[in-house]
Amino acid sequence: MQTQSPSTSAAAAAAADDVETTRSVVAQLDGSDQRSANDKMATRVHKRKVDDFIFGKVVGEGSFSTVYLAKDKHTGRQYAIKAYEKLHILKERKSDDVRREKDVMNILTNSGSSLFVRLSCTFQDRGRLFFVMSYAKNGDMLSFLNSMDSFDITCTQFYSGEILLALEYLHNLNIQHRDLKPENILLDDNMHIKLTDFGCSKINNLESEMETLNISNPNENNNGKERANSFVGTAQYISPEIFYEIPTSFSSDLWAFGCIVYQMITGYPPFRCRTDYLIFRKIMNLDYSFPDEFHEDAKDLIEKLLVLEPNKRLGTEDAKRYTSIRAHSFYKGLNFDTLLKTKAPLSCPDNNNYYQVPDNLEPGLGPKQLTRLLVCDELYGHSSKNTNTSLPSTSDAAEGQSTTSCEK
Structure with a gap:
């Protein structure tokens, strides 16, 4: 009978913990552990994954997420994709907040109102959760x-x-x-x-x-x-x-x-x-x-x-x-x-200034793509919260502008 070395046992335990952590996040945020096998198979047919998108630049950052401007490589349509780190969510006990955000966005999207950003779909990889949302190219107020x-x-x-x-x-x-x-x-x-x-x-x-x-x-x-x-x-x-x-x-x-x-x-x-x-x-x-x-x-x-x-x-x-x-x-x-x-009183900025995600970039959000996004952000300044490159960054806010905190 073969026995495992201490290092092998530790690695196996760590891997098991990692799997269990991922399952825990999925269970808390997606409810997928409660879905039937038929439901899961039906979902897989249409569900997007990270390699279906070309990530162009960072357009927003929060305490627990990063928002990217990305393009669906199949349709060419641009989206704002919010990425959450699963371990960060669990560590900060934000599972309920993220699930509530998803529930609210689903309610508003299904309502059909034009007054809210729409949630197109959600998906995940091993370490992250992704919300694929409609992209408002004229930026924020x-x-x-x-x-x-x-x-x-x-x-x-x-x-x-x-x-x-x-x-x-x-x-x-x-x-x-x-x-x-x-x-x-x-x-x-x-x-x-x-x-x-x-x-x-x-x-x-x-x-x-x-x-x-x-x-x-x-x-x-x-x-x-x-x-x-x-x-x-x-x-x-x-x-x-x-x-x-x-x-x-x-x-x-x-x-x-x-x-x-x-x-x-x-x-x-x-x-x-x-x-x-x-x-x-x-x-x-x-x-x-x-x-x-x-x-x-x-x-x-x-x-x-x-x-x-x-x-x-x-x-x-x-x-x-x-x-x-x-x-x-x-x-x-x-x-x-x-x-x-009614026609809005503000005029749209010059269309020539809108950023378009290039088609020649490699899809996905692995180490290589994250490095490219970081370099792009360093070169062009942090325009994260400004989806239109012709507008000033929202980091130039009024005196005393603060960040958001959501603790219940």
């Missing part, structure tokens, strides 16, 4: 705000109106976005919006929607209780209830909406400072101001959205969402029913 300094009132009415339509749609599906900001608002071929990045989103149960909420003194003792909320979202757009014993709700998205309307008109968010901590203090104290000659109707709208008590924000008591916001004087003359078919 923050890039346009940076290049234009601010929007005029007509432009602000139009784009905030479309964001409101998106929030109505999301909330009617019992979905909170929880990281609404200009960087997560993309512009399609016709310069209409598409919301993206549902990594912080939450699907509400009807019974979990807030009832009567009041904000207590932030300096009061918490009696040793663990806080109901930990950091979710991006500092400048965080609603104040995140700092208290109050669950986030649809009203939290309305707070972020108010911040975005302010930023469209001024070019910068209402709460800004050198550090996140100081930003948080400003939010808790409702410490912001309006520039001289600020549009009066816009000011009134923002003041009714940036309210400390969540259930007192404009729109929260509407029998039908969000009729009171639509009826606000700031939107006088704006036809919400035809908005998505």
Whole structure:
């Protein structure tokens, strides 16, 4: 009888652990361990794999993922592909977040709404999960705000109106976005919006929607209780209830909406400072101001959205969402029913500046391709979050722009 050497046994154990880890990720994020053999065979016929795509450049990076602009080598169509490292997801305990993101994107894709980035398919290799999403070639709203300094009132009415339509749609599906900001608002071929990045989103149960909420003194003792909320979202757009014993709700998205309307008109968010901590203090104290000659109707709208008590924000008591916001004087003359078919006030950039993934690159995302992508990023600068090479990088954000954190 043959016996294994210690080194052979260790290698075998490590391999078994690796297999088990992969199975665990698949089970938690894909649910594939619960599918029948016939389902798996049917899926394999149509399912894409990493070698079916040519990866052109990095167009976005998050805490737990990298987004690439890639081309389907069979159809020539370009996609934004988000890649997650499986071991990183498990290590940081983000399995539920990634699964929730996939569930939300499936719901929105199946709904057929044009207001959201679509999820075309998902696949995986040994170490990564991939989300294949529609590509918005005109980049994000923050890039346009940076290049234009601010929007005029007509432009602000139009784009905030479309964001409101998106929030109505999301909330009617019992979905909170929880990281609404200009960087997560993309512009399609016709310069209409598409919301993206549902990594912080939450699907509400009807019974979990807030009832009567009041904000207590932030300096009061918490009696040793663990806080109901930990950091979710991006500092400048965080609603104040995140700092208290109050669950986030649809009203939290309305707070972020108010911040975005302010930023469209001024070019910068209402709460800004050198550090996140100081930003948080400003939010808790409702410490912001309006520039001289600020549009009066816009000011009134923002003041009714940036309210400390969540259930007192404009729109929260509407029998039908969000009729009171639509009826606000700031939107006088704006036809919400035809908005998505109306010509957008912003013009598309010069088509000659759009990046196209070359056909002669080798498909896949192995070491050689990753090295090429890294060199490309070093040569041309980090335009990760800017899908249009003619626009400034979103790293040149307003003072105090922070990254997203999603901890539940």
